[in-house]
Amino acid sequence: MKRTFIPVLMLLAGITQAQAEAPYREYDPMENYLPHVRGDMQLSGSYKYWKDPKNLDWRMAGNPEENWKLNWKFMDPPFNASVHGGHFAADRGESIFQELNKTGRFAACLGAKKGNLKGLRTRYPMVRADLNHVAGLEEVIERCAAKEGRVLQNGSYDNSAVSVYVASQSTGSPININVTSPGPLKAAFERGRKLFHTRVGRSNLACSSCHTHQIGLHLRGTVVTTPYGDAAHFPVYRTRYQLQSLHLRFAECNLATRTQPLLPGSRPYTDIEVFLTGLSNGYPVSVPSERD
């Protein structure tokens, strides 16, 4: 009986021995991902049902056994024409944006050309010379707002509201980040891919344990969906969280699988954002959107 407790004690002892170099980690089998949304045809094959956001099969959307095949795109515009909290967020974001952008500096800081926000969201995450790293839109909004003297913490409602407003100006335009040419963005994509397959937390699970290998299967009442095309509708209106940025979604995923969550804007979360955005290349920005 004692012997079976030894592993538990050894685990606890192991925790105290912080190693200087890369620690031992387990990885799910690493897959080849096409950094374009059509890569899903080699993974779950559900892309054919949701590739045209305007013309989804409404019968499939209403069938709980089949709606996972639409990758929840029936809650995105233009198929979802209802008014929801995401629209209120866009209004709030627009008024904050106008306040901050009186001189035009704020839009320029975000990377808008001649103050035009159209297409800006499709180029995020991007390499920011001023930050000296790859950054997501919300991290840049926080930084640019601070320059104008306003606190918009990454993950806060107002930060995400500005992000929703900026993204809504690109709704319908396909995401287009280059993660194949050598450079910081490609490196972030590769790190994100590795993190996506790294097993962590109390249950020793990686993102990919479910979202690559169990797509279409049930976890109680939830059906696992593909990681392709999933970054296009963030920040998203959620009934539980009011407004949720992609990094806060990662924190929710971490907590649900009993893994210590990280701060929004942290390097690992940004790398996973780059990875998932790469898998959304070619899919239109779909904001404001909602999810359960």
Next chain:
Amino acid sequence: MRIGTIFLGLTAFIAHSLLAHSAWSNELPSDFAVNPSAVNMTLEPKVVVNSGRLEWIPFQRDLTVWPSLSYEDKRPTPKARKVTLEGPLNGDPVRGRELALSRDKGYCVICHELPGEAWPGTVGALLLKFKKHNYPSELVFQQIFDSRVFNPNSYMPPYGTFGILNEQEIRDLVAYLQSLD
């Protein structure tokens, strides 16, 4: 035997509490969402409408003791452990079922179908009529304790190695599964 189990369990719990916190005394990763002065350090984000600040509220349990996605987290993932089931099984199938359904313990039903439960998971193997397979209890015990011994790519959480369930709880689960006919 049972007193010994409780004593060892208590020792492990105390060691767990002490080590978990001392391990991070000076080196808590800077990107952890935590309150270092709290007993349960882990925090959960709370979005406040029409505010530029993100609030954080205490999470129900401390998750800092297990490896995370942080690049600053240098603790190794515990490797697969082979264990032996000693003595008679001595498990309580009623308690085993409770553990199988408990969200914070086994929560087997999230992946596996169990009798009498609506909305079962379909990721794991069917556990209905488990008894008919005639699996030896030693094998079932190892599978729950750490299934990576049989399959390094197994998605089943290593309940024993990661300290999610103690030995008696795994015995109870084995007794429950072996009772399903």
